[in-house]
Amino acid sequence: MLFLFRLLLLTVLLAGSAPAQAFGYSDFSNVAGLAMNGGAQQSGNALRVCSNVNGDKGSVFYDQSVYVSGGFATKFIFATSNPVNGGGDGLTFIVQNDPNGLAAMGDSGSAMGYGGFATSPANAIDNALVIEVDTFFNSSWNDPDGNHISVQTGGTGDCSQDHDSSIAVVSPAFTLQKGSHILDIQYDGSLLEIYLDGGSKPVISVAWSFAGGGTYLTGGSTGGLNLMSGGNAYVGFSAGSSTQAQDHDILSWKFISTPVGGPIGTNYCGPANLNSTGASAAISAWGQTIAAANDVRLDVGSLPLNQFGMFVTSQTKGFIPNPGGSQGNLCLGGAIGRYSKSLVNSGSAGQFSLQLDLTQTPTPAGPVVIQAGETWHFQTWYRDKNPTNTSNFTDGISITFM
Numbered sequence: 001m002l003f004l005f006r007l008l009l010l011t012v013l014l015a016g017s018a019p020a021q022a023f024g025y026s027d028f029s030n031v032a033g034l035a036m037n038g039g040a041q042q043s044g045n046a047l048r049v050c051s052n053v054n055g056d057k058g059s060v061f062y063d064q065s066v067y068v069s070g071g072f073a074t075k076f077i078f079a080t081s082n083p084v085n086g087g088g089d090g091l092t093f094i095v096q097n098d099p100n101g102l103a104a105m106g107d108s109g110s111a112m113g114y115g116g117f118a119t120s121p122a123n124a125i126d127n128a129l130v131i132e133v134d135t136f137f138n139s140s141w142n143d144p145d146g147n148h149i150s151v152q153t154g155g156t157g158d159c160s161q162d163h164d165s166s167i168a169v170v171s172p173a174f175t176l177q178k179g180s181h182i183l184d185i186q187y188d189g190s191l192l193e194i195y196l197d198g199g200s201k202p203v204i205s206v207a208w209s210f211a212g213g214g215t216y217l218t219g220g221s222t223g224g225l226n227l228m229s230g231g232n233a234y235v236g237f238s239a240g241s242s243t244q245a246q247d248h249d250i251l252s253w254k255f256i257s258t259p260v261g262g263p264i265g266t267n268y269c270g271p272a273n274l275n276s277t278g279a280s281a282a283i284s285a286w287g288q289t290i291a292a293a294n295d296v297r298l299d300v301g302s303l304p305l306n307q308f309g310m311f312v313t314s315q316t317k318g319f320i321p322n323p324g325g326s327q328g329n330l331c332l333g334g335a336i337g338r339y340s341k342s343l344v345n346s347g348s349a350g351q352f353s354l355q356l357d358l359t360q361t362p363t364p365a366g367p368v369v370i371q372a373g374e375t376w377h378f379q380t381w382y383r384d385k386n387p388t389n390t391s392n393f394t395d396g397i398s399i400t401f402m
């Protein structure tokens with residue numbers, strides 16, 4: 001009981017410190033987990049980043065940072081509608097670590113909610129990688145036409161919509177303003193590839209490193225970005241309208257960070273007892289089993305939404321059914337350490353993720369460094385409502401380190 005009391009107390013004191021690594025919105029009938037700025041709003045089942053009103057602009061970010069530096073994949077469906085004066089200006093997908101954080105937003109119109117006007121270049125979002133879907137020709141920004149997709153960056157500085165800040169550009173043969181389109185962006189840590197409408201070949205394939213940057217089409221290095229610790233950033237969208245205006249909608253979106261390696265470890269003590277979703281929450285491990293590499297990430301899926309949880313670890317396996325009235329089983333014994341400084345929240349995707357620091361592995365006697373030759377067992381405790389407030393556990397996973 002003391003164990004659970006401590007968990008609840010810590011949950012209150014240290015709410016939500018670890019980033020989620022995967023999430024998805026099959027539509028936007030529920031916009032929980034999104035930070036919206038400017039004219040961004042829920043519109044039916046769509047996410048309207050910006051409306052067809054002269055001067056409207058908006059930006060939207062997933063409200064937890066995600067790991068991007070080693071790779072990610074994201075896919076979204078967008079559509080523009082209700083054009084005024086032919087429609088404009090376009091929408092973007094953004095990876096950023098701007099000083100304004102979740103409130104980052106640029107100017108309207110041709111700046112598409114991320115860049116800055118000629119009179120206010122510093123309004124542009126800093127420290128960003130932007131993929132723009134530009135539907136209006138602006139000669140002043142060196143647009144190739146009024147129907148292109150490009151990759152823009154200013155390194156750690158202002159990210160301008162001027163095409164002297166492009167590292168890649170493509171102009172599709174069909175108009176991006178008609179119908180809905182699928183953009184599939186895949187990054188493996190060195191190559192950024194963009195697929196359009198389910199095509200088997202990328203329409204853009206360009207070298208990019210968040211640490212080192214890329215090469216401008218006009219020549220010269222962009223420089224890299226300053227990401228958050230652990231290689232994280234915020235991800236989301238922006239859009240802008242001017243006298244040429246349109247509604248800019250995102251219809252669905254999914255995002256997943258790419259694990260560096262793995263899977264690793266051996267599951268045991270499973271399947272876990274069912275939770276309120278009717279599923280067993282399962283733990284998985286990714287990365288490397290080399291202790292000195294300090295590269296292990298734990299993921300959990302099939303969790304109830306928006307619930308807190310905590311990873312626990314021990315060098316000893318155990319089995320205690322329903323500890324403290326929990327609906328799950330504790331699969332650890334001996335000296336159990338709690339990742340109480342890294343509480344996680346399952347968010348709108350029902351997932352936990354934690355990048356471990358193997359040099360600060362919790363034990364009741366304080367943090368220790370995991371050594372080659374040791375085997376550690378990991379499990380996750382989480383809150384649930386089934387039907388009243390309770391808790392549950394995942395299965396366990398054992399990792400033998402080299």
Ligand SMILES: [Ca+2]
Nearest residue numbers: 134136137138
């Ligand atoms: Ca433009």
Ligand SMILES: [Ca+2]
Nearest residue numbers: 132134143161
């Ligand atoms: Ca452009």
